[in-house]
Amino acid sequence: MTNIRQGFRTILLLLAMIALVLWLMDWLRAPKAPQGFEQQVFHTIDGRDLTIADLSARKTLLIYFWSRDCGVCHYTTSNMISMSDSGYNVLAIAQRSGNDIQIVRQLQGKHLTMPVVNDPAGAIAAQWQIDVMPTLLIVKKGKVVQSTTGWTSATGIKLRHWWVNKWY
Structure with missing residues (x-):
């Protein structure tokens, strides 16, 4: 019985350490x-x-920065489209992903389920000092309250969204 408890404690400690490392990485890459980002006009x-x-006045907004050349973004983009189809408030910003037609092809015509902004030169991402794709920002009432970079599962995104709605 003590071996089971020790094993359980070890697993919990390992999970806590992984969570801490992931949180630290998000904090460093945030x-x-x-200034004035909430009033910047985006053309979709x-x-x-x-x-x-x-966009964030009535409903928590997920701002999703992605790039055509990002391998991880292919998986995350599918999750973001599904979440948008399910009623989540999503704004996608395509950095250095070609012209509007190329972006529509990349999204396989599903761009109408969520607003998509083309950032062909990466100017918007540069304003935010975003170096890692994909990057996800969670905005509530015009304020960024959480962010994450790199691969995130649909469950991870939904948990972050729930956390923001519960505690912010």
Whole structure:
């Protein structure tokens, strides 16, 4: 019985250490929100003009920075499209991913389920000092309250979203 308890304790300690390392990596790689970002007007590939303040006023917003050349983004993009289809509030920003037609092809025509902004030169990502793709920001009422970089599962994104809605 003590071996089982020790094994359980070891597993819990390992999980806590992994969580701490992941949190530290996110903290170190966290984007820096540019001043007045919530009022910046974004032009989507389907012709709409949006602001982060408007998008996040009533419902928590997930801002998803991705790139065509990012292998991990292929998996995360599918998750973000599914989440948008399920009612989550998602804004996708495609950094250095070609022209609007190339982005639509990359998304296999599913871009209409969520607003997509083309950032062909990476200027928006540079304003935020984003160096890692994909990067996910969670914005509530115009304020960035959480971010993560690199691969994140759909469950991980949903848990972060739930946490923000529960505690912020």
